[in-house]
Amino acid sequence: MPRPDPVSAGLQRVLDEVAPRTEGALATYIPQLAGADPDRFGIALVSMDGHVYRAGDGDAAFTIQSVSKPFVYALALADVGADELLARVGAEPSGEAFNAISLEPDSGRPANPMVNAGALLTTSLVRAGDPAERFELILACLSAFAGRALTVDEEVFRSELQTASRNRALAYLMASAGSLTGDVEATVETYCRQCAVSVTAGDLAIMAATLASGGVNPVSGERVLEESAAVRTLSVMATCGMYDYSGEWLLRVGLPAKSGVAGGLIAASPAEFGIGVFSPRLDERGNTVRGVAVAQEMAARFDLHLMHHPGPTAPVVYDTIGVEAGEGRRIAVIAAQGDVEFAAAERIIDATLAEVAGGATAVLLDLHRVTRVHHIAERMLDVLLSGLIEDGVAVALVQQGEVAADVAAGAKLGTREQALAWCHAQGA
């Protein structure tokens, strides 16, 4: 057996550590869940490069259940727009259980799309000519997130529909308050069918990674949703995804997540990866015991928390050189490297302004070792450089082609030599 890659090895270690935990109980409200193999346990992780790592039963099939909620929310976002959707379904955590009533007193607007009431309403808002088409669109959406054609576990669907009294109640409450305007029975049926879509931990990891990547499925390469919709979906998962455990979850794990009653769980680390876990034993809040443990273990082991400070960085400005250009003119070469976010941009600005204050008449910003320029940094550099130009300072940039900062001001050159030549020429 070949040595596993480090990521797979890490997943396996987490799985081995968490596997002994056998507390919790299967969901029992339908026979298909009550009859699940309680020992199944799979973990999958999908990177922004589209690598799929698995440990344990990463290919075991189960129904997606509530993990479908964020993805259908993303679909509705695209269909009705962010503002209109917010007017119909709130985004406030309610501190309540998944099946809480959680409706605004008069309007009947559900608190958020991660509790059942909000999920039902969200499903009803997917734009379609009829319920059959609506479900086809939902299934197509979930399939696009997963990167393969998903199917419905019809047996689970029928059982769900038979035991959907609570969801029917929520839907009828919303209908009576006027917040749910679609056909109640059709909405409940579509929602039950959406919950019965069959997935694996691997599928869930790809779906989560698609959110983490800002909406592009990293395996298929397909853009499934707009970046702004991915941000909104992850935000709602962060505050509401784990029901009345959401606050503590963010405290302990610090990643947007969503769980389902069949034992599925997703977590997403924005711009990093998506995780999918499957283990059917649930805690008293309805979250998969091992899934929660996997996420906590990984977060603690790898410092994945959203609020985590990633530690010190090497100097962004790794070199500053003054080049005399004759006739009192001096070219300042500022060489930067790495990931340029706010703090790095600030340092580049500081170094540049110091050089100009010291008499530089041209600035050569050498960014060829820079790997990424964040939007805020681009705006800051733009202001800096256009100001210099207005003040009569010549400005040249050396950038790596692929990650060229979107900065309007300044001459863009391919190498430091070309840039220096350009600067010299400016003096003429």
Next chain:
Amino acid sequence: MPRPDPVSAGLQRVLDEVAPRTEGALATYIPQLAGADPDRFGIALVSMDGHVYRAGDGDAAFTIQSVSKPFVYALALADVGADELLARVGAEPSGEAFNAISLEPDSGRPANPMVNAGALLTTSLVRAGDPAERFELILACLSAFAGRALTVDEEVFRSELQTASRNRALAYLMASAGSLTGDVEATVETYCRQCAVSVTAGDLAIMAATLASGGVNPVSGERVLEESAAVRTLSVMATCGMYDYSGEWLLRVGLPAKSGVAGGLIAASPAEFGIGVFSPRLDERGNTVRGVAVAQEMAARFDLHLMHHPGPTAPVVYDTIGVEAGEGRRIAVIAAQGDVEFAAAERIIDATLAEVAGGATAVLLDLHRVTRVHHIAERMLDVLLSGLIEDGVAVALVQQGEVAADVAAGAKLGTREQALAWCHAQGA
């Protein structure tokens, strides 16, 4: 007048854009707030380098009010520990107003430390011999966050104490439930005094930046709290900081934040900066109208959302070279650059394993352009390299001193030349 730096210019532009908004009303429950100048408006931003940028009335004094809550929470975290504190004060958003009762039915445990009930209990948990000492510790803590000796507005304090019926009620409710174990009147008094600490938008920005930096005040350089406490504090702000607007706030702004009834507001961008705003007119939820607008404007303008994907990056592995070392041995040189998080580590691993699979007998990982190695990446590289060594592959690393990845395996060399020499020597 000298040209303002790009950050100050940006703040000014945001201020100019938001200043026309004059809706909202002053708090009226005490004369000092009712008599505030409604037109005051200041913004400050503090970077991780400790630069303080200001626009408008960034030095106008006002009382900190509820913005004190996260900082005293951080102090209590240090005093009683995270688990014990969570047992005493929850972390779940309640979807309720700042003065909601929000206590667990039997235990009287408040929902979270950002509503008044939880803040009162948090204050009572600061470890001290007596109430006077407790307040001294709180004031010292707030001062350390601000980087200067803050003082109490005694007039506001006395007015607050006289109109503290609601807070007294909450405190007595908790006392009767057994969740508040300290002296009720002393706790209310300490809390009112803490709310009456006088600050400026500049102070608030430094305080927020201290949380964003993982606990080190970027202006004074003093470590005010442990990184884990900063992470927890930011997490609670993210889910609970804006009361019943917290969910929508995270959706729209995507940064941990906290507001106060005198018109103050903080927001923190982890590892980037802290913001402080002051404008006394409040919306119906008690949040400063312009403060909210500033945060929304900046978030939208600069893509600051926590869930935002920062866009593509340049290749982390910018060079791969095979060096024949004689006797069938081949040294693979893998040169990486930039910020090495999960995805970058994954690419380094891929490149390395490809070289080994292709026959390399030594691996030279040149990280001298790498600006930061995240913890998860360190763990991945460690597994990769120790595996290679076990398999008989020689491993050398070239690192920049300051950000040397904490990787156990492999020989650490200062330059690529030294490393190549070491690799050649291994073959002997």
Next chain:
Amino acid sequence: MPRPDPVSAGLQRVLDEVAPRTEGALATYIPQLAGADPDRFGIALVSMDGHVYRAGDGDAAFTIQSVSKPFVYALALADVGADELLARVGAEPSGEAFNAISLEPDSGRPANPMVNAGALLTTSLVRAGDPAERFELILACLSAFAGRALTVDEEVFRSELQTASRNRALAYLMASAGSLTGDVEATVETYCRQCAVSVTAGDLAIMAATLASGGVNPVSGERVLEESAAVRTLSVMATCGMYDYSGEWLLRVGLPAKSGVAGGLIAASPAEFGIGVFSPRLDERGNTVRGVAVAQEMAARFDLHLMHHPGPTAPVVYDTIGVEAGEGRRIAVIAAQGDVEFAAAERIIDATLAEVAGGATAVLLDLHRVTRVHHIAERMLDVLLSGLIEDGVAVALVQQGEVAADVAAGAKLGTREQALAWCHAQGA
């Protein structure tokens, strides 16, 4: 036109006084109610003797709506028994509106049978082989209360069923909690049909009078329910009948009552009469404006409040005579009159014991003017008289046949003369 009888004249006066009140609004949720003639106004009163008095539109037909609730509750009481019914449907006022959710958190047991949730569950508990039979039993029950064959307004029923989202929601909530065990759709349908039964103010007055009479329809003479069930039904009406106005209603009116959304209202004065009112304009709580005014007016005008003290009474013992019977024996004749409840019995006991203490060897209790002996008084007299007999005192009673007190001890004689003769004979 002949002079109206005093009761009809009184009703007419109340009607004239209340008629000018035209505030309030029609129910609008179904066209049949929205299209009602808002000016219709009828009052009816039915005495324990079965006289039906009417004023205004006493014969106008409307749907019974929620006024059906107490009667179906009475039917369920008979079917499942008081204890079992209480276990399934509570009896606590909830201080909430008619359509409040009002379910116990875990069990899903509704608060009381007067809110919709409790009424739905109560309907489901009527023992029947199938829904059709269940409705037949309910209709037969309502008809027995009214003393005529009532019918369903099928058009209203169909409209109700179409707009029954809120009731469906309540029923599904109960089904999901396990408190409602019957078929949900059939229960909602049966309940809607029961609400659509067509009645007049006169019908309602007879129905209320049947409750007031302890369960015997005073017009038809038929016993419709057990006395204990009538007492329970009136009790629940007293605390829960007027929703979140129940407490103030008991304060102001002091009679058990129930209103319906079509404008009907019943009130019952136990052992006195039943009232039915019809006027379709509703206040914001859904109670008929004029119906409430009629009940308040009548209660204030006629001192009908349950807690009202009816004022002083003439001496119950109107005569006490000592008859010498020779040989030291003396017969004490105690003559009582009127309604003998606790206080009257106490006075009879006092008088009797005084005579025995004074040397009487026989007691002749002349009750021929007594019009009623309450149960508690019977028990007190029984103890008194059996004690006397044990002590060797001869005891004779003279009673009116129809209201003979159920007292075990003592010789029962038809006239005072016969009783005196019997007493004399005892001495022999």
Next chain:
Amino acid sequence: MPRPDPVSAGLQRVLDEVAPRTEGALATYIPQLAGADPDRFGIALVSMDGHVYRAGDGDAAFTIQSVSKPFVYALALADVGADELLARVGAEPSGEAFNAISLEPDSGRPANPMVNAGALLTTSLVRAGDPAERFELILACLSAFAGRALTVDEEVFRSELQTASRNRALAYLMASAGSLTGDVEATVETYCRQCAVSVTAGDLAIMAATLASGGVNPVSGERVLEESAAVRTLSVMATCGMYDYSGEWLLRVGLPAKSGVAGGLIAASPAEFGIGVFSPRLDERGNTVRGVAVAQEMAARFDLHLMHHPGPTAPVVYDTIGVEAGEGRRIAVIAAQGDVEFAAAERIIDATLAEVAGGATAVLLDLHRVTRVHHIAERMLDVLLSGLIEDGVAVALVQQGEVAADVAAGAKLGTREQALAWCHAQGA
């Protein structure tokens, strides 16, 4: 030992039956209650004639606690008037525990005066110049209800005040909402002192009897409150007196009642008697276990339920005689007996109108056996008789002096002979 009177014997029997019940637990929140003798058990009953019957520890002293609430409510009714008091303290049962928050969301108006919040506010409304005077008035009021000078158990008072956190919380909540306008600490202190008044079961029975009698202390003969205030107080006890057991209590017992945490309980049967019970073991709702059992036992044994139908009555019209008066004139003698309420009045009316229809030109209503005429019956007879007089019929009444019906129309004569003579004279 002399034979006990039947009422005392009955109380003893109830006491013997209930005494074996030793479940429940003492209140423990203050040492004085925790240290009470759990086996103490006393029952007292006071009739409208002022007889005081006792069984068991009827003279054991304990603190009145919440049983003070209805009496202070009655005092406040007199001080601020019924409408104003209702505007300040609601009358709706809340279905909640004694210490529930139960305040209307915006106004802070407490739900009813029987929960602590409402009782505190009620206490604050007793009109007085200062808190000391307020308590003196309350103590004087309680003493007047009891018919003796009550005193405060100062030790209990001090303990109550020390553990009054919950009540302080409620008071401060109301102060912050503006519903409690008095000094908070003084109100809490006055309320704690009122709860610490020392009473016996005998005292409580007299106090309850004073409410039952319409406001006149039946022992002292003093009028303590207006009849309308007694009616209101009993009404509020009926719907709210037993907290979240109020509805079931009215179902099972059917009498207005109030319990206290020291083990006291009162129940009142309007116009019949008051009961006081003392037994310190409490059920989980805080009601004395044996006190509840005594009330249930007595209600079941003696048919005391307010809604109980007292059974059939003898004919109210026991004789109807036609007396020819010459010249075609005929005097109808209608002889009635017993308690004349609505139904009896109706029968008198029927008989009278039948005689007039049959040609009677004079009506002689012989009421000398009538023991009471209810207000509604007076109004009915007034209408009847004034109508007859308008129609030219002569009308004479024979009444017993003490209970003379307040009927305006008709000649009042002392005996039937005098009345007959008067009727004959009318024909002249």
